[in-house]
Amino acid sequence: MTATGARLSREARREQLVTFGVELVAASTFEEVSIDDVAAAASISRGLLFHYFPTKRDFQVAVAERAAEDLLAATALDPDLPALDQLRTGIEAFLDHVAEGPAAYVSLVRGAGNGDAALRAVSERTRAALVDRILERLGVELAEVPAAVRLVVRAWVAAAEEMVVAWLADDTDVDRETVVKLLSDGLLLQVAPLLPPDVVAELFDP
Amino acid sequence: MTATGARLSREARREQLVTFGVELVAASTFEEVSIDDVAAAASISRGLLFHYFPTKRDFQVAVAERAAEDLLAATALDPDLPALDQLRTGIEAFLDHVAEGPAAYVSLVRGAGNGDAALRAVSERTRAALVDRILERLGVELAEVPAAVRLVVRAWVAAAEEMVVAWLADDTDVDRETVVKLLSDGLLLQVAPLLPPDVVAELFDP
Numbered sequence: 001m002t003a004t005g006a007r008l009s010r011e012a013r014r015e016q017l018v019t020f021g022v023e024l025v026a027a028s029t030f031e032e033v034s035i036d037d038v039a040a041a042a043s044i045s046r047g048l049l050f051h052y053f054p055t056k057r058d059f060q061v062a063v064a065e066r067a068a069e070d071l072l073a074a075t076a077l078d079p080d081l082p083a084l085d086q087l088r089t090g091i092e093a094f095l096d097h098v099a100e101g102p103a104a105y106v107s108l109v110r111g112a113g114n115g116d117a118a119l120r121a122v123s124e125r126t127r128a129a130l131v132d133r134i135l136e137r138l139g140v141e142l143a144e145v146p147a148a149v150r151l152v153v154r155a156w157v158a159a160a161e162e163m164v165v166a167w168l169a170d171d172t173d174v175d176r177e178t179v180v181k182l183l184s185d186g187l188l189l190q191v192a193p194l195l196p197p198d199v200v201a202e203l204f205d206p
Numbered sequence: 207m208t209a210t211g212a213r214l215s216r217e218a219r220r221e222q223l224v225t226f227g228v229e230l231v232a233a234s235t236f237e238e239v240s241i242d243d244v245a246a247a248a249s250i251s252r253g254l255l256f257h258y259f260p261t262k263r264d265f266q267v268a269v270a271e272r273a274a275e276d277l278l279a280a281t282a283l284d285p286d287l288p289a290l291d292q293l294r295t296g297i298e299a300f301l302d303h304v305a306e307g308p309a310a311y312v313s314l315v316r317g318a319g320n321g322d323a324a325l326r327a328v329s330e331r332t333r334a335a336l337v338d339r340i341l342e343r344l345g346v347e348l349a350e351v352p353a354a355v356r357l358v359v360r361a362w363v364a365a366a367e368e369m370v371v372a373w374l375a376d377d378t379d380v381d382r383e384t385v386v387k388l389l390s391d392g393l394l395l396q397v398a399p400l401l402p403p404d405v406v407a408e409l410f411d412p
Binding site for chain 1: 275353367373385
């Protein structure tokens with residue numbers, strides 16, 4: 001057996017098809033990518049693609065899940081940095097990630113609210129993972145996070161999406177550094193009054 | 207001619223159908239309402255509905271536009287109140303309006319990002335109208351609003367949507383008054399550092 005010409009395992013083929021799907025979505029939007037496009041990219045028949053993914057929706061959910069994993073990986077934080085630097089570099093990484101395909105990002109994130117429960121669940125899990133990550137870096141125990149703080153951080157994630165997408169779409173004289181500062185300051189200004197003083201002190205003077 | 211039994215004018219019939227559409231959407235989601243449901247509610251045939259709206263999409267856009275007008279009307283501000291009271295009562299009105307049909311609101315607002323340009327345009331115009339309204343109440347001339355302030359207010363509108371929808375969906379011990387205060391404080395904390403000192407002074411001590 002050699003690698004050349006060897007048949008891909010079922011799992012490897014699924015992975016490959018999802019990778020093609022994510023790449024095609026990044027170049028346009030989630031809705032515009034057809035099963036035929038993906039099959040053509042992978043040089044397989046439409047019928048064979050359905051052998052790996054029983055329905056178009058199964059395939060779309062797999063693509064959305066991979067895109068969500070990519071987002072979480074791209075915005076992973078460096079635990080060795082002070083918390084505020086983690087926040088800033090995390091925002092920069094988020095901005096760069098969305099900039100790779102703003103229309104695709106919008107169609108994945110906002111489209112996920114559009115009726116389909118499985119896609120909406122992917123979007124919800126991703127947001128929840130981002131919120132938990134931020135809460136951990138703020139230095140509060142997840143079990144002890146006041147409900148109001150969680151609500152503010154969740155809303156802030158939505159605000160960050162909107163600001164970055166709007167900034168990328170509009171012809172504006174606001175520079176990248178300012179966007180990062182607006183978002184970073186925005187989060188801190190809102191959560192600091194809601195956190196215990198010792199947590200805030202540790203955050204600003206670790 | 208009497209009103210009873212008189213045929214509705216084309217425009218009146220369109221208005222009536224859109225009203226049925228908005229009511230049906232409010233009870234479920236934008237995607238779940240079918241043309242058949244609307245025709246049944248209006249006691250007309252599916253074919254006749256298509257006489258007034260050539261395609262399902264035409265009808266959906268008309269429903270989305272009406273829903274957007276309803277939102278803007280429901281959250282209209284009282285110009286006689288001090289700016290901060292207008293902000294607070296505007297947030298309360300927004301919260302009450304979304305509470306009437308959270309799933310419908312999400313499907314209209316987020317679903318509008320999902321590929322269809324006409325629906326997305328309705329959503330964009332509505333957000334822009336909310337942003338302009340807030341900017342005016344902050345006391346800055348629209349022509350002179352710094353781009354960063356516009357970006358922050360736009361992101362805040364997205365944050366307000368997310369917070370209100372999350373708060374309505376989750377079983378949380380955060381009360382309504384706290385949600386209103388989190389949103390109101392959130393906006394002021396973020397825009398105050400970006401506005402001229404005299405505008406901020408006038409806002410807090412009119």
